[in-house]
Amino acid sequence: MSLWSARVSEGLDPAVVEFLRADDGELLPYDCAATVEHATRLCAAGILSAAELAEVEARLSPNANGVVICASDEDVHSAIERHLAEVGRKIHAGRSRNDQVAAALRLYIVDACAEARAAIALLSALLLERATAEDSTLMPGYTHLQRAQPVTLGHHLRAWAAMLERDHARFEPPVGSPLGSGALAGTTLPIPPPEAQIPNSLDAVADRDFALDYLYAAAVLFVHLSRIAEELVLWVTTEFGFARLPQSAATGSSMMPHKLNPDVAELVRGKAGTAIGRLTGLLATVKALPLAYDRDLQEDKPPVFAARKDVAGALAALTVLLADLEFDRDALAAAAADPSLLATDAAEALVAQGIPFRDAYEQIAASVRDGAFEPGTTAAESVAARLPK
Numbered sequence: 306m307s308l309w310s311a312r313v314s315e316g317l318d319p320a321v322v323e324f325l326r327a328d329d330g331e332l333l334p335y336d337c338a339a340t341v342e343h344a345t346r347l348c349a350a351g352i353l354s355a356a357e358l359a360e361v362e363a364r365l366s367p368n369a370n371g372v373v374i375c376a377s378d379e380d381v382h383s384a385i386e387r388h389l390a391e392v393g394r395k396i397h398a399g400r401s402r403n404d405q406v407a408a409a410l411r412l413y414i415v416d417a418c419a420e421a422r423a424a425i426a427l428l429s430a431l432l433l434e435r436a437t438a439e440d441s442t443l444m445p446g447y448t449h450l451q452r453a454q455p456v457t458l459g460h461h462l463r464a465w466a467a468m469l470e471r472d473h474a475r476f477e478p479p480v481g482s483p484l485g486s487g488a489l490a491g492t493t494l495p496i497p498p499p500e501a502q503i504p505n506s507l508d509a510v511a512d513r514d515f516a517l518d519y520l521y522a523a524a525v526l527f528v529h530l531s532r533i534a535e536e537l538v539l540w541v542t543t544e545f546g547f548a549r550l551p552q553s554a555a556t557g558s559s560m561m562p563h564k565l566n567p568d569v570a571e572l573v574r575g576k577a578g579t580a581i582g583r584l585t586g587l588l589a590t591v592k593a594l595p596l597a598y599d600r601d602l603q604e605d606k607p608p609v610f611a612a613r614k615d616v617a618g619a620l621a622a623l624t625v626l627l628a629d630l631e632f633d634r635d636a637l638a639a640a641a642a643d644p645s646l647l648a649t650d651a652a653e654a655l656v657a658q659g660i661p662f663r664d665a666y667e668q669i670a671a672s673v674r675d676g677a678f679e680p681g682t683t684a685a686e687s688v689a690a691r692l693p694k
Contacts, residue, residue, distance in 0.1 A: 325600075326380070327379065327380035329603075331610050335413045336409040337367075338365075338412055339412060342484065343396070343400055343405075343484055344358050345358060346399075346497050346499065347399065349496070352496070353392070364389055398494060398496075399485070399492040399496045400484065400485075400487060401489075401598075404506075407509065407510055407512070410515075411482070413609070414478065414515055414516065415479065417612075417613040418476040418478040418522075419478065421613075421616050422476050424617060425476070425620060426473060428469060429466045429473065432462050432463070435627070436459040439458035439459040442458040442632065442637055443641035444456060445640050454649055454650075455641045455684035455685075456688060460692055469529065471525075477522075481501050481502070482500065483509035483510055485498045485499055485502050486509040487510075489510055489596075490507070491506050506597075510597045511597045511602075516605050517587055520580075520612055523584075523612040523615070524584045527581070527619070528580075530620075531577035534569075534571070537630070538574070547636055548630050550566075550567055551625075554622065554625045554630075555568065555569070555626075569625075573619045573623055576619060580612060580615065583612055587605060587608055590605070644679070645673060647680035647684065650680065650681075650682055650690075651681055653665075654681060
Protein backbone atom coordinates (compact mmCIF):
# COMPACT_ATOMS: atom_id res chain seq x y z
CA MET A 306 0.00 0.00 0.00
CA SER A 307 1.01 3.63 -0.40
CA LEU A 308 -0.10 6.43 1.90
CA TRP A 309 -0.67 8.89 -0.92
CA SER A 310 -2.63 6.76 -3.43
CA ALA A 311 -5.81 8.86 -3.05
CA ARG A 312 -4.01 11.68 -4.86
CA VAL A 313 -3.90 9.82 -8.19
CA SER A 314 -6.50 8.04 -10.24
CA GLU A 315 -4.14 5.59 -11.91
CA GLY A 316 -1.59 3.23 -10.44
CA LEU A 317 2.14 3.58 -10.91
CA ASP A 318 3.93 1.57 -13.53
CA PRO A 319 5.47 -1.54 -11.88
CA ALA A 320 8.98 -0.39 -12.86
CA VAL A 321 8.40 2.89 -11.02
CA VAL A 322 6.96 1.10 -7.99
CA GLU A 323 10.04 -1.09 -7.78
CA PHE A 324 12.39 1.85 -8.22
CA LEU A 325 10.72 3.91 -5.49
CA ARG A 326 10.41 1.08 -2.97
CA ALA A 327 12.47 1.82 0.14
CA ASP A 328 14.88 -0.75 1.57
CA ASP A 329 14.17 0.37 5.13
CA GLY A 330 13.14 -2.79 6.97
CA GLU A 331 15.86 -2.30 9.60
CA LEU A 332 14.00 0.80 10.79
CA LEU A 333 10.93 -1.20 11.76
CA PRO A 334 11.40 -1.39 15.58
CA TYR A 335 12.45 2.25 15.69
CA ASP A 336 9.54 3.38 13.54
CA CYS A 337 7.22 1.41 15.83
CA ALA A 338 8.68 3.19 18.87
CA ALA A 339 8.29 6.61 17.25
CA THR A 340 4.72 5.72 16.22
CA VAL A 341 3.82 4.79 19.81
CA GLU A 342 5.24 8.12 20.98
CA HIS A 343 3.20 9.95 18.34
CA ALA A 344 0.09 8.00 19.36
CA THR A 345 0.60 9.08 22.98
CA ARG A 346 0.61 12.70 21.85
CA LEU A 347 -2.50 12.12 19.69
CA CYS A 348 -4.27 10.71 22.72
CA ALA A 349 -3.29 13.75 24.78
CA ALA A 350 -4.84 15.92 22.05
CA GLY A 351 -8.08 13.88 22.10
CA ILE A 352 -7.56 12.55 18.57
CA LEU A 353 -7.11 8.98 19.80
CA SER A 354 -9.04 7.50 22.69
CA ALA A 355 -7.30 5.76 25.56
CA ALA A 356 -8.52 2.43 24.16
CA GLU A 357 -7.09 3.24 20.73
CA LEU A 358 -3.77 4.21 22.28
CA ALA A 359 -3.71 0.93 24.16
CA GLU A 360 -4.39 -0.90 20.89
CA VAL A 361 -1.49 0.87 19.17
CA GLU A 362 0.82 0.07 22.09
CA ALA A 363 -0.24 -3.57 22.08
CA ARG A 364 0.04 -4.04 18.31
CA LEU A 365 3.46 -2.34 18.10
CA SER A 366 4.90 -3.84 21.28
CA PRO A 367 8.20 -5.70 20.75
CA ASN A 368 6.51 -8.71 22.36
CA ALA A 369 3.54 -8.67 19.97
CA ASN A 370 3.23 -10.45 16.65
CA GLY A 371 5.48 -8.26 14.57
CA VAL A 372 4.66 -6.03 11.66
CA VAL A 373 5.22 -7.91 8.43
CA ILE A 374 6.43 -5.85 5.49
CA CYS A 375 4.62 -7.05 2.39
CA ALA A 376 5.53 -6.67 -1.26
CA SER A 377 2.65 -4.22 -1.62
CA ASP A 378 4.06 -1.88 1.05
CA GLU A 379 5.96 1.09 -0.29
CA ASP A 380 8.02 1.38 2.88
CA VAL A 381 8.08 0.49 6.56
CA HIS A 382 5.74 3.40 7.38
CA SER A 383 3.06 1.99 5.06
CA ALA A 384 3.45 -1.44 6.64
CA ILE A 385 2.90 -0.04 10.14
CA GLU A 386 -0.24 1.86 9.15
CA ARG A 387 -1.62 -1.25 7.44
CA HIS A 388 -0.76 -3.41 10.45
CA LEU A 389 -2.69 -1.09 12.77
CA ALA A 390 -5.88 -1.71 10.76
CA GLU A 391 -8.72 0.69 11.62
CA VAL A 392 -6.78 2.74 14.17
CA GLY A 393 -4.05 3.01 11.56
CA ARG A 394 -6.30 5.33 9.59
CA LYS A 395 -6.01 7.84 12.46
CA ILE A 396 -2.33 7.41 13.31
CA HIS A 397 -0.95 9.73 10.64
CA ALA A 398 -2.81 12.80 11.89
CA GLY A 399 -0.38 15.62 12.50
CA ARG A 400 2.62 13.86 11.04
CA SER A 401 4.28 13.11 7.71
CA ARG A 402 6.61 10.40 6.60
CA ASN A 403 9.16 13.23 6.55
CA ASP A 404 9.27 13.70 10.33
CA GLN A 405 8.44 10.02 10.87
CA VAL A 406 11.51 8.71 9.04
CA ALA A 407 13.79 11.34 10.55
CA ALA A 408 12.63 10.29 14.03
CA ALA A 409 13.06 6.57 13.32
CA LEU A 410 16.53 7.00 11.82
CA ARG A 411 17.63 9.09 14.79
CA LEU A 412 16.51 6.31 17.16
CA TYR A 413 18.31 3.76 14.99
CA ILE A 414 21.55 5.74 15.20
CA VAL A 415 21.20 6.15 18.97
CA ASP A 416 21.30 2.35 19.22
CA ALA A 417 24.07 2.05 16.63
CA CYS A 418 26.24 4.51 18.57
CA ALA A 419 25.68 2.65 21.84
CA GLU A 420 26.55 -0.63 20.14
CA ALA A 421 29.74 0.82 18.64
CA ARG A 422 30.85 2.38 21.92
CA ALA A 423 30.38 -0.90 23.78
CA ALA A 424 32.40 -2.87 21.21
CA ILE A 425 35.15 -0.24 21.10
CA ALA A 426 35.37 -0.29 24.90
CA LEU A 427 35.84 -4.07 24.86
CA LEU A 428 38.62 -3.91 22.27
CA SER A 429 40.30 -0.99 24.04
CA ALA A 430 40.21 -2.79 27.39
CA LEU A 431 41.74 -5.87 25.78
CA LEU A 432 44.55 -3.80 24.27
CA LEU A 433 45.30 -2.14 27.61
CA GLU A 434 45.33 -5.53 29.34
CA ARG A 435 47.76 -6.92 26.78
CA ALA A 436 49.83 -3.73 26.92
CA THR A 437 50.31 -4.10 30.67
CA ALA A 438 51.64 -7.61 30.13
CA GLU A 439 54.11 -6.29 27.52
CA ASP A 440 55.37 -3.16 29.27
CA SER A 441 58.90 -4.54 29.43
CA THR A 442 58.91 -6.20 26.00
CA LEU A 443 61.35 -4.25 23.85
CA MET A 444 60.73 -3.64 20.16
CA PRO A 445 61.78 -1.14 17.52
CA GLY A 446 59.68 1.94 16.98
CA TYR A 447 59.36 2.98 13.35
CA THR A 448 59.11 6.07 11.20
CA HIS A 449 58.76 5.71 7.42
CA LEU A 450 58.59 1.95 8.21
CA GLN A 451 62.30 2.14 9.03
CA ARG A 452 63.69 1.32 12.46
CA ALA A 453 63.89 4.52 14.49
CA GLN A 454 64.17 4.23 18.30
CA PRO A 455 63.49 1.47 20.81
CA VAL A 456 60.08 1.38 22.46
CA THR A 457 58.09 -1.31 24.22
CA LEU A 458 55.33 -3.43 22.83
CA GLY A 459 53.14 -2.14 25.66
CA HIS A 460 53.74 1.45 24.54
CA HIS A 461 52.79 0.53 20.98
CA LEU A 462 49.60 -1.27 22.03
CA ARG A 463 48.64 1.75 24.12
CA ALA A 464 48.93 3.89 21.00
CA TRP A 465 46.30 1.67 19.38
CA ALA A 466 44.10 2.04 22.46
CA ALA A 467 44.50 5.83 22.34
CA MET A 468 43.10 5.91 18.82
CA LEU A 469 40.13 3.83 19.94
CA GLU A 470 39.53 6.13 22.90
CA ARG A 471 38.98 9.01 20.49
CA ASP A 472 36.70 6.82 18.38
CA HIS A 473 34.64 5.96 21.45
CA ALA A 474 34.03 9.66 22.10
CA ARG A 475 33.18 10.29 18.46
CA PHE A 476 30.14 7.96 18.46
CA GLU A 477 27.97 10.53 20.19
CA PRO A 478 24.25 9.71 19.85
CA PRO A 479 21.99 12.34 18.27
CA VAL A 480 19.63 14.37 20.45
CA GLY A 481 16.36 16.10 19.68
CA SER A 482 13.12 14.93 18.10
CA PRO A 483 11.74 15.98 14.71
CA LEU A 484 8.25 14.74 15.61
CA GLY A 485 5.65 17.49 15.34
CA SER A 486 7.36 19.01 12.30
CA GLY A 487 4.99 17.26 9.91
CA ALA A 488 5.93 17.46 6.26
CA LEU A 489 7.84 20.74 6.80
CA ALA A 490 5.72 23.28 8.70
CA GLY A 491 4.13 21.55 11.67
CA THR A 492 0.41 20.99 12.12
CA THR A 493 -2.72 22.94 13.04
CA LEU A 494 -3.84 20.14 15.36
CA PRO A 495 -3.39 20.79 19.11
CA ILE A 496 -0.87 17.99 19.56
CA PRO A 497 1.61 18.58 22.41
CA PRO A 498 5.23 18.75 21.27
CA PRO A 499 7.59 15.87 21.98
CA GLU A 500 10.35 16.19 24.53
CA ALA A 501 13.41 18.02 23.13
CA GLN A 502 11.59 18.98 19.95
CA ILE A 503 13.86 20.40 17.26
CA PRO A 504 12.80 24.05 17.11
CA ASN A 505 12.86 24.65 13.35
CA SER A 506 10.51 22.34 11.45
CA LEU A 507 12.20 22.84 8.08
CA ASP A 508 15.57 21.87 9.52
CA ALA A 509 14.07 19.01 11.51
CA VAL A 510 12.88 17.09 8.45
CA ALA A 511 15.79 18.07 6.17
CA ASP A 512 18.70 17.57 8.57
CA ARG A 513 20.88 14.50 8.09
CA ASP A 514 23.89 15.78 9.99
CA PHE A 515 23.30 13.05 12.56
CA ALA A 516 23.63 10.37 9.87
CA LEU A 517 26.75 12.06 8.48
CA ASP A 518 28.20 12.28 12.00
CA TYR A 519 27.65 8.55 12.46
CA LEU A 520 29.22 7.73 9.09
CA TYR A 521 32.13 10.04 9.88
CA ALA A 522 32.70 8.30 13.20
CA ALA A 523 32.56 4.93 11.43
CA ALA A 524 34.97 6.10 8.71
CA VAL A 525 37.55 7.40 11.19
CA LEU A 526 37.17 4.24 13.28
CA PHE A 527 37.90 2.15 10.21
CA VAL A 528 40.89 4.33 9.35
CA HIS A 529 42.27 3.53 12.80
CA LEU A 530 41.38 -0.15 12.58
CA SER A 531 43.03 -0.24 9.16
CA ARG A 532 46.26 1.15 10.59
CA ILE A 533 46.19 -1.49 13.31
CA ALA A 534 45.39 -4.15 10.75
CA GLU A 535 48.24 -3.10 8.46
CA GLU A 536 50.73 -3.45 11.30
CA LEU A 537 49.32 -6.85 12.20
CA VAL A 538 49.66 -7.98 8.59
CA LEU A 539 53.32 -6.91 8.67
CA TRP A 540 54.08 -8.33 12.09
CA VAL A 541 52.88 -11.85 11.25
CA THR A 542 54.99 -12.10 8.09
CA THR A 543 58.11 -14.24 8.11
CA GLU A 544 60.05 -11.09 7.29
CA PHE A 545 59.01 -9.40 10.57
CA GLY A 546 58.09 -12.41 12.67
CA PHE A 547 56.91 -10.31 15.60
CA ALA A 548 53.68 -12.29 16.12
CA ARG A 549 51.95 -15.54 15.19
CA LEU A 550 48.38 -15.78 13.95
CA PRO A 551 45.90 -17.72 16.07
CA GLN A 552 43.91 -20.46 14.36
CA SER A 553 40.78 -18.87 15.83
CA ALA A 554 41.18 -15.85 13.52
CA ALA A 555 43.14 -16.94 10.47
CA THR A 556 42.41 -18.84 7.27
CA GLY A 557 44.37 -21.14 5.00
CA SER A 558 44.96 -21.40 1.30
CA SER A 559 42.85 -23.57 -0.98
CA MET A 560 46.03 -24.59 -2.84
CA MET A 561 49.08 -24.05 -0.61
CA PRO A 562 49.00 -26.34 2.44
CA HIS A 563 51.51 -24.32 4.47
CA LYS A 564 49.69 -20.98 4.43
CA LEU A 565 48.00 -19.25 7.34
CA ASN A 566 46.57 -15.92 6.23
CA PRO A 567 45.65 -12.74 8.18
CA ASP A 568 42.26 -12.45 6.50
CA VAL A 569 40.60 -10.67 9.44
CA ALA A 570 43.18 -7.88 9.39
CA GLU A 571 43.12 -7.68 5.60
CA LEU A 572 39.34 -7.42 5.40
CA VAL A 573 39.27 -4.78 8.14
CA ARG A 574 41.82 -2.85 6.10
CA GLY A 575 39.73 -3.28 2.96
CA LYS A 576 36.51 -2.15 4.62
CA ALA A 577 38.11 1.17 5.55
CA GLY A 578 37.82 2.29 1.95
CA THR A 579 34.17 1.27 1.86
CA ALA A 580 33.46 3.19 5.08
CA ILE A 581 35.06 6.32 3.64
CA GLY A 582 33.01 5.88 0.48
CA ARG A 583 29.74 5.73 2.40
CA LEU A 584 30.49 9.03 4.08
CA THR A 585 31.50 10.78 0.85
CA GLY A 586 28.47 9.31 -0.91
CA LEU A 587 25.96 10.73 1.56
CA LEU A 588 27.79 14.05 1.66
CA ALA A 589 27.39 14.24 -2.11
CA THR A 590 23.70 13.35 -1.81
CA VAL A 591 22.82 16.15 0.63
CA LYS A 592 25.19 18.83 -0.63
CA ALA A 593 22.68 20.66 -2.87
CA LEU A 594 19.25 19.68 -1.57
CA PRO A 595 16.75 22.53 -1.20
CA LEU A 596 14.76 22.66 2.03
CA ALA A 597 12.91 20.82 3.24
CA TYR A 598 12.53 17.10 2.40
CA ASP A 599 13.51 15.56 -0.94
CA ARG A 600 13.27 11.93 -2.02
CA ASP A 601 17.06 11.92 -2.44
CA LEU A 602 17.15 11.39 1.34
CA GLN A 603 15.90 7.84 0.85
CA GLU A 604 19.57 7.18 0.12
CA ASP A 605 20.57 7.98 3.71
CA LYS A 606 19.62 4.61 5.13
CA PRO A 607 21.56 1.96 3.16
CA PRO A 608 25.00 3.41 4.06
CA VAL A 609 24.02 3.75 7.72
CA PHE A 610 22.66 0.20 7.87
CA ALA A 611 25.77 -1.18 6.17
CA ALA A 612 28.12 0.85 8.37
CA ARG A 613 26.50 -0.49 11.54
CA LYS A 614 26.93 -4.06 10.32
CA ASP A 615 30.58 -3.53 9.38
CA VAL A 616 31.45 -1.70 12.60
CA ALA A 617 30.03 -4.52 14.70
CA GLY A 618 31.59 -7.27 12.60
CA ALA A 619 35.04 -5.73 12.34
CA LEU A 620 35.33 -4.91 16.03
CA ALA A 621 34.17 -8.38 17.08
CA ALA A 622 36.54 -10.20 14.72
CA LEU A 623 39.50 -7.97 15.52
CA THR A 624 38.90 -8.49 19.24
CA VAL A 625 39.19 -12.26 18.74
CA LEU A 626 42.35 -11.85 16.67
CA LEU A 627 44.04 -9.58 19.21
CA ALA A 628 42.97 -11.69 22.17
CA ASP A 629 44.54 -14.84 20.74
CA LEU A 630 47.53 -13.32 18.89
CA GLU A 631 50.85 -14.67 20.15
CA PHE A 632 53.76 -12.23 20.31
CA ASP A 633 57.28 -13.51 19.70
CA ARG A 634 59.22 -11.70 22.41
CA ASP A 635 62.56 -13.12 21.26
CA ALA A 636 62.06 -11.78 17.73
CA LEU A 637 60.98 -8.40 19.09
CA ALA A 638 64.00 -8.25 21.41
CA ALA A 639 66.38 -9.22 18.60
CA ALA A 640 65.02 -6.43 16.42
CA ALA A 641 65.27 -3.97 19.31
CA ALA A 642 68.93 -4.89 19.78
CA ASP A 643 69.84 -3.15 16.51
CA PRO A 644 72.49 -0.65 17.69
CA SER A 645 71.43 2.00 15.17
CA LEU A 646 68.24 2.47 17.23
CA LEU A 647 70.41 4.20 19.85
CA ALA A 648 71.95 6.80 17.54
CA THR A 649 69.60 9.53 18.73
CA ASP A 650 70.44 8.74 22.37
CA ALA A 651 74.14 9.03 21.53
CA ALA A 652 73.61 12.43 19.92
CA GLU A 653 71.62 13.64 22.92
CA ALA A 654 74.35 12.39 25.26
CA LEU A 655 76.78 14.68 23.45
CA VAL A 656 74.31 17.55 23.79
CA ALA A 657 74.19 16.89 27.53
CA GLN A 658 77.98 17.40 27.52
CA GLY A 659 77.54 20.86 26.00
CA ILE A 660 78.02 20.07 22.29
CA PRO A 661 75.54 21.88 19.98
CA PHE A 662 72.90 19.48 18.69
CA ARG A 663 73.75 19.90 15.01
CA ASP A 664 77.42 19.17 15.70
CA ALA A 665 76.44 16.12 17.76
CA TYR A 666 74.07 14.96 15.04
CA GLU A 667 76.79 15.22 12.39
CA GLN A 668 79.33 13.39 14.54
CA ILE A 669 77.01 10.44 15.20
CA ALA A 670 75.77 10.40 11.58
CA ALA A 671 79.39 10.12 10.36
CA SER A 672 80.07 7.20 12.68
CA VAL A 673 76.90 5.43 11.50
CA ARG A 674 77.81 6.08 7.88
CA ASP A 675 81.32 4.72 8.41
CA GLY A 676 80.10 1.65 10.25
CA ALA A 677 81.92 2.71 13.39
CA PHE A 678 78.94 3.66 15.60
CA GLU A 679 78.93 2.04 19.03
CA PRO A 680 76.07 2.92 21.39
CA GLY A 681 76.88 3.96 24.90
CA THR A 682 73.67 2.58 26.34
CA THR A 683 71.22 -0.30 25.92
CA ALA A 684 67.74 -0.36 24.45
CA ALA A 685 66.29 -1.03 27.89
CA GLU A 686 68.14 1.93 29.39
CA SER A 687 67.03 4.12 26.50
CA VAL A 688 63.38 3.17 26.95
CA ALA A 689 63.56 3.73 30.70
CA ALA A 690 64.93 7.24 30.16
CA ARG A 691 62.41 8.30 27.50
CA LEU A 692 59.06 6.58 27.92
CA PRO A 693 56.51 7.13 30.69
CA LYS A 694 56.62 4.64 33.53
